[in-house]
Amino acid sequence: MSNSSPLSNLLSHIKNAQKNRILVIEHPRTKLIIGFLTVLREHGYIRGYRFHSHSLRLLHKQRQNKIEILLKYRNQAPAINNIMRISKPSKKLYITVKALADLESSAKKGMSGVISPRTSSDDGSCSPQMRGNPPLIRRRLEMSPFMRGIYILSTPKGGIISSTLAYKLNTGGEVLGHVW
Structure with a gap:
């Protein structure tokens, strides 16, 4: 993950999670990622995203800069057919x-x-x-x-x-x- 961009990592993470029917994924948080996810949410491709609360940050230091992405499915099929x-x-x-x-x-x-x-x-x-x-x-x-x-x-x-x-x-x- 260190040699590629955060956006490329996000896109492959979403693709792999939807192939395996995973509902919630966790990903490193950046301004670029938040902006990208906001557009996906506005157009109905994901259910949403959320940041970890402050109490969780104190308990889990490794989760401090993470964002949870709530993936969306329509009739048990991924809402995102492909993302590139x-x-x-x-x-x-x-x-x-x-x-x-x-x-x-x-x-x-x-x-x-x-x-x-x-x-x-x-x-x-x-x-x-x-x-x-x-x-x-x-x-x-x-x-x-x-x-x-x-x-x-x-x-x-x-x-x-x-x-x-x-x-x-x-x-x-x-x-x-x-x-x-």
């Missing part, structure tokens, strides 16, 4: 407001969306709406109608929010994950 990390520590992926608008409209139609990492392309070209940014390489994420779900973004305006809220706030940001 998009932006990684080694390769950050960002989405612009225009690409977010395309993603939102294509999600309604059941088509694919576009997400861009901030790296230079081979030809060095840059599209006109992205002037001032480094050249971008396009990465397609195929979305079939049954696996639309939500994208979770880290934005400068709203913190960690869903792609639909980022679209309403007219802001882009780093794409942390995709849940469906």
Whole structure:
């Protein structure tokens, strides 16, 4: 667990727990994890989360920075079909407001969306709406109608929010994950 990111650990922890039908899991607590879980709770993918009380902290020092995550099941099937990390520590992926608008409209139609990492392309070209940014390489994420779900973004305006809220706030940001 020391070499990978806390968010990647959380996503694999949730996947493994839901495969084994576990109702409550315990995970290390960070601001990023709390923001990510808040978005999952708002969209109905988990029942909620809770912090350990102060009395438990005194009794169990190892639980001090832990959070309990209450997983959700619908008809004995996990509420989360799949959850994946998009932006990684080694390769950050960002989405612009225009690409977010395309993603939102294509999600309604059941088509694919576009997400861009901030790296230079081979030809060095840059599209006109992205002037001032480094050249971008396009990465397609195929979305079939049954696996639309939500994208979770880290934005400068709203913190960690869903792609639909980022679209309403007219802001882009780093794409942390995709849940469906």
